[in-house]
Amino acid sequence: MNGTSPFAARDVRLLFATRAVRLFAYGFLSVVLVLYLAAAGLSEARIGLLLSLTLAGDTAISLYLTTRADRLGRRAMLLAGAGLMVFAGALFAVTGNFWLLLLAATVGVISPAGNEVGPFLAIEQAALSEALPAERRTGAFAWYTLFGSFATALGSLAGGALASALQRAGAAPLNSYRAVVVGYGALGLALGVLFTRLSHGVEAPAARRAAPPGRPSFLQRSLGLSSSRGVVLKLSALFSVDAFAGGFVVQAFVAYWFHRRFGADPALLGAIFFGANVLAGVSALSAAWVARRIGLVRTMVFTHLPSNVLLFLVPLMPTLPLAMAVLFLRFSISQMDVPTRQSFTMAVVDPGERSAAAGVTGIARTVGSALSPLAAGPLYAAPALASLPFFIAGGLKILYDLALLVAFGRVAPPEERR
Numbered sequence: 001m002n003g004t005s006p007f008a009a010r011d012v013r014l015l016f017a018t019r020a021v022r023l024f025a026y027g028f029l030s031v032v033l034v035l036y037l038a039a040a041g042l043s044e045a046r047i048g049l050l051l052s053l054t055l056a057g058d059t060a061i062s063l064y065l066t067t068r069a070d071r072l073g074r075r076a077m078l079l080a081g082a083g084l085m086v087f088a089g090a091l092f093a094v095t096g097n098f099w100l101l102l103l104a105a106t107v108g109v110i111s112p113a114g115n116e117v118g119p120f121l122a123i124e125q126a127a128l129s130e131a132l133p134a135e136r137r138t139g140a141f142a143w144y145t146l147f148g149s150f151a152t153a154l155g156s157l158a159g160g161a162l163a164s165a166l167q168r169a170g171a172a173p174l175n176s177y178r179a180v181v182v183g184y185g186a187l188g189l190a191l192g193v194l195f196t197r198l199s200h201g202v203e204a205p206a207a208r209r210a211a212p213p214g215r216p217s218f219l220q221r222s223l224g225l226s227s228s229r230g231v232v233l234k235l236s237a238l239f240s241v242d243a244f245a246g247g248f249v250v251q252a253f254v255a256y257w258f259h260r261r262f263g264a265d266p267a268l269l270g271a272i273f274f275g276a277n278v279l280a281g282v283s284a285l286s287a288a289w290v291a292r293r294i295g296l297v298r299t300m301v302f303t304h305l306p307s308n309v310l311l312f313l314v315p316l317m318p319t320l321p322l323a324m325a326v327l328f329l330r331f332s333i334s335q336m337d338v339p340t341r342q343s344f345t346m347a348v349v350d351p352g353e354r355s356a357a358a359g360v361t362g363i364a365r366t367v368g369s370a371l372s373p374l375a376a377g378p379l380y381a382a383p384a385l386a387s388l389p390f391f392i393a394g395g396l397k398i399l400y401d402l403a404l405l406v407a408f409g410r411v412a413p414p415e416e417r418r
Helices: 006-039 044-066 074-094 098-107 120-131 134-168 173-195 218-223 229-249 251-262 266-294 296-316 320-334 337-348 351-381 388-408
Strands: none
Touching: 006 044, 006 074, 006 120, 006 134, 006 173, 006 251, 006 266, 044 074, 044 098, 044 120, 044 351, 074 098, 074 120, 074 173, 120 134, 120 337, 120 351, 134 173, 134 266, 134 337, 218 351, 229 251, 229 337, 229 351, 229 388, 251 266, 251 320, 251 351, 266 296, 266 320, 266 337, 296 320, 296 337, 296 388, 337 351, 351 388
């Protein structure tokens, strides 16, 4: 890695590896998660409640860990998150009791959508932003997103293939899905081992860990924000709307919709989301090239808008091949806003508040996405309403895009001003 020290380059490679292992685990579980809960006897309404509380629990845990990572140690907080992944996977695997599952979902770390949850992303973004020069940040975040998308795709393929292979071998559907859950917990353990290999260079500089002069405000005490609080709160409000909309079409629910609408089996579901996440990763990689020409904010908006129009079209397709084609087309541009959004956030906040800023904006997204599955579950359960979540998600996401352009269309990060 040009422009970085040997220790920083090693940490960057490790952070890319932890991203890949974690997103593989999320994709591995997400394809069969709702199928597993349904096979365990939970109703659609209870599944929706469980998924909402999963994301709500992730919100509280992430808020605590990310806003304290610079003071208590980034590696320690990352290890704590990996431990919570193991806890959730283990408890989900050994019981079908709703209340115990509720405990695991609330306290542990599980991703129903196959996307990032927990404290990991915010802390890793702060570490990467310090290890790399500003001009390389968006490109590095694009590759970071690509690694995650490919890992999610492979995980989706592997999770669906494993469940189908076990069923063909004579295993009951419930047991085949449980094997995937056990694998998720094992991957959380592997993630923790990788985090122990990070150097002290990932920790926040000592000067930034020192207490600021004067009496700290509430936001400084609780969220670690001072000079960046205005822009962070505005971004958080916008990101929460986008995430709330996305919660209606999380990967686990969309997989369930394909299963109910077209009879897609777990292996086919895994293949569908393998292809979708590969396309998403490629689209994220092209984001850096586009952003260099039109800017970070315009890249976020002008690539996100058409992907949301395509989201409207998925449930209107009369056959499985056509629905898959529209879904793939959407994923081919849907993730270009991810590395640009992350890079923009890191660029417009104080460098000493990056972990907190990434954590708070990430929490806002988690809060938004935690609320919508509660409403989406009953909609997917009713055949006449099962397509409605796609329309709700697309409409809200379009409103978010327009609001983002109005609020930040004239804000240029330092590298764009240069």
